[in-house]
Amino acid sequence: MLNRKLTQIYELLLECFGPQHWWPGDTPFEIITGAILTQNTNWTNVEKAIANLNSADLLAPEKLRNLEISDLAEHIRPAGYFNIKARRLKNFVDWLFENYGGDLTRLEHIGAERLRSEILGIKGIGPETADSILLYALGREVFVVDTYTSRVAVRHGLIEPEHDYEQLQELFQSNLPADRALYNEYHALLVRVGKQFCRPAARCSGCPLEELPHTLEPDYF
DNA sequence: GACCAGGCACATC
């Protein structure tokens, strides 16, 4: 039974690593900013960029609204891809002002499905970034999938290697209770275990999931 | 110095 297996994985990870206290960030807009800045980027670099924005008192939609892209790019430089991410962050802010007066609280009464497709329509916001925003900044019951989720799921035979994003997301959502706190912790734990044990050249020895059945060898990645 | 990181859009075939 798949839900039993998913539950077992969750329990092993939680027992081994403990709560991960995600998302690191104080306000919804800071979380959204982090979600965009962390695209294909180490979180420590994102922290530097967010600290820069904080020091300049720019971490709010209305502060970014009239800031030049090039100025914004300089502040977020440590996060890498700074030109393209400045554009993406601005795209989100533009969308927020054009549709909701720049007010994140006005998103609260919108259905999750419609909100997801609206956010996905913003250029530079793909499925993982959109779902991170929905779950961690806006409190929606949406499971976030990322490269580590995929690696762990494939390695343990939960899904075939050729799966797409929506298929993997559906696997978790249809086999787990729609629980915001569970989705929050589960995704964070998958990132945690993936970083240490599911990377190229990483050894599986010591992984809390080491004894579970698996279908792919560690050197797959 | 090579390799990697909590993606995404776009070009080309």
Add this chain to the structure above:
DNA sequence: GATGTGCATGGT
């Protein structure tokens, strides 16, 4: 529709 490439900094 599948595959390849640009975007960029900072840690290991």
